[in-house]
Amino acid sequence: MAGLGEFELIARFFTRDTSACDQLRQGIGDDCAILQAGECDWAVTSDLLIEGMHFFLGADPYWLGHKALAVNLSDLAAAGAQPFCFFLALGLPQAQPAWLEAFSKGLFALADTHGCVLAGGDTTRSPSLAGRAGPLTIGITAMGRLPAAAALSRGGARMADDIWLSGSVGAAALALRARQGAAALAEPDALLCARRLDAPQPRVALGQALRGLAHAAIDVSDGVLADLGHVCERSGLGASVQWAAVPRAEALASQPLALQYECALAGGDDYELLFTAAPAQRAAIEAAAARANTPVTRIGSMTKGSELCVLDAQGKPLALSRRGFDHFRD
Ligand code: ADP
Ligand code: MG
Numbered sequence: 001m002a003g004l005g006e007f008e009l010i011a012r013f014f015t016r017d018t019s020a021c022d023q024l025r026q027g028i029g030d031d032c033a034i035l036q037a038g039e040c041d042w043a044v045t046s047d048l049l050i051e052g053m054h055f056f057l058g059a060d061p062y063w064l065g066h067k068a069l070a071v072n073l074s075d076l077a078a079a080g081a082q083p084f085c086f087f088l089a090l091g092l093p094q095a096q097p098a099w100l101e102a103f104s105k106g107l108f109a110l111a112d113t114h115g116c117v118l119a120g121g122d123t124t125r126s127p128s129l130a131g132r133a134g135p136l137t138i139g140i141t142a143m144g145r146l147p148a149a150a151a152l153s154r155g156g157a158r159m160a161d162d163i164w165l166s167g168s169v170g171a172a173a174l175a176l177r178a179r180q181g182a183a184a185l186a187e188p189d190a191l192l193c194a195r196r197l198d199a200p201q202p203r204v205a206l207g208q209a210l211r212g213l214a215h216a217a218i219d220v221s222d223g224v225l226a227d228l229g230h231v232c233e234r235s236g237l238g239a240s241v242q243w244a245a246v247p248r249a250e251a252l253a254s255q256p257l258a259l260q261y262e263c264a265l266a267g268g269d270d271y272e273l274l275f276t277a278a279p280a281q282r283a284a285i286e287a288a289a290a291r292a293n294t295p296v297t298r299i300g301s302m303t304k305g306s307e308l309c310v311l312d313a314q315g316k317p318l319a320l321s322r323r324g325f326d327h328f329r330d
Helices: 006-013 061-079 097-113 171-179 189-198 204-209 224-235 250-254 257-266 279-291
Strands: 024-026 033-037 040-050 082-092 117-125 137-147 162-166 216-219 238-242 273-277 296-303 308-311
Touching: 040 061, 061 082, 061 097, 061 137, 061 189, 061 204, 061 216, 082 204, 097 117, 162 279, 171 189, 171 250, 171 257, 189 250, 204 279, 216 224, 224 238, 224 257, 224 273, 224 308, 250 257, 273 279, 279 296
Parallel strands: 082 117, 238 308
Antiparallel strands: 024 033, 033 040, 040 137, 082 137, 162 273, 162 296, 216 273, 238 296
């Protein structure tokens, strides 16, 4: 497996011809699979969180419950879907009522906000290996509803489209670096950034408001450049981003520039929506974002070719070493 990246691995071993399944509008390669079902379509997504990989040992169970569902609702948002139901697969090292109480409270607080019901799942004990309790694993599969053929996807961007980003980026990555001791962060920034890392708010209303307006969309889970890279690849285009335009966490301003670039462009866990739309739709996008009560910013445009470049404040291309997060490369 050495040298094989997460996406190469999926492409090589798990991506097969699905043309025989004519109700599958979209399979592997996007934020959600899209299934055709009569009058409407279903968007389906699955995400797994593992202790020690996605969250620290002893993480607050309330916010773990919230985040496990939030990352799935974020994928539904990227497809423009309305959350409908979800399934919960738990691997627990032990059954502690106080932990389960807090976890389920956090989970259902977010589920209720979005009218998304728990419809099933699976629960097992994760084994003790070499005397250590097995890692806590939380897998969620979520389903959302869409009008037929209305799903947003990564592959729809068109030449000269504007590239837009919701909210701001970089706070979650900065909080992670602070926790790892790689960045110094004072209050109140420390708390604000930790909130972005532990309690992401999926952009569900914006995703739905963008249906019929945006040409392509993705949620920013692995970093702006990595996720914009997926849009470029699936759309057969390049992109040009202006660093000065990227809406970034205020807490980044006092950090070294290299760390600002890294957190805002290559840091993960923001769960904002990145999307593209025709320049003629600027006013309509602003109006849709206002209806969804979500700020949006234009950060660049789609270009010919396959290059992804970021221009600094002087208009010179930045040399960037890290594009984002890959589970088998980092
Ligand atoms: P996201 O970050 O939106 O959750 P990823 O970029 O992680 O999505 O995944 C890329 C695509 O690969 C998605 O369509 C996902 O469903 C698919 N995928 C990931 N792992 C597997 C797997 N083990 N088997 C089949 N498809 C997978
Ligand atoms: Mg996604």
